[in-house]
Ligand code: CDP
């Protein structure tokens with residue numbers, strides 16, 4: 001069983017994917033963390049995120065088990081991730097890892113939940129269930145801003161909204177694997193949904209898809 005969850009920045013994909021994976025005992029992969037880790041390695045090496053040779057080197061050398069979740073959760077790395085993610089060779093370099101995770105979930109789990117931008121369209125087009133999670137840019141920026149504030153950042157909500165819009169635009173308009181719902185994806189707008197309500201709505205979609 002493969003569940004694909006896609007959508008724009010801070011829509012609640014990861015929160016939902018984790019809850020679903022816990023509920024069913026499936027393995028969970030945050031594919032955005034792979035692009036963030038590539039971007040982080042490029043920046044750490046003193047290169048620009050747009051430096052394709054540096055990004056490809058980082059993608060080929062990426063060790064998903066060694067990703068430091070704290071270092072990659074910044075606004076700067078989010079922007080840089082969307083720059084390296086627009087490069088097809090970078091995407092190609094981390095595709096096999098994602099597919100293998102979906103098809104052979106670690107720990108012998110009976111299923112996998114992957115979240116990102118192109119899971120339902122490119123990474124796992126055969127996924128049994130696809131969700132495309134959205135929320136208004138204002139709601140998403142507010143959620144991300146709260147998260148950053150709680151981790152000590154002084155960034156303004158206006159700046160977070162600007163960054164969210166910029167990243168969405170780059171992800172939607174890129175030539176390779178743009179952010180877009182698969183034709184067979186179920187849309188879930190979480191703008192007015194609490195975390196709990198979004199989880200319930202997702203479970204209802206999953207159950208209805210199984211009958
Ligand atoms: O993975 P993605 O970037 O799509 O979003 P997330 O990390 O799951 O959620 C972004 C933030 O929104 C987190 O702080 C969640 O707790 C919060 N959230 C929320 O307030 N209400 C929801 N229905 C879903 C997420």
Ligand code: CDP
Pocket residue numbers: 008009010011031032033035036078081082083085086115116117118119167171
């Ligand atoms: O958590 P949030 O939604 O803010 O972003 P993320 O899922 O960590 O993804 C960071 C960036 O990686 C995105 O803006 C995309 O450019 C890229 N990405 C992608 O291209 N394909 C994926 N499957 C996942 C992420």
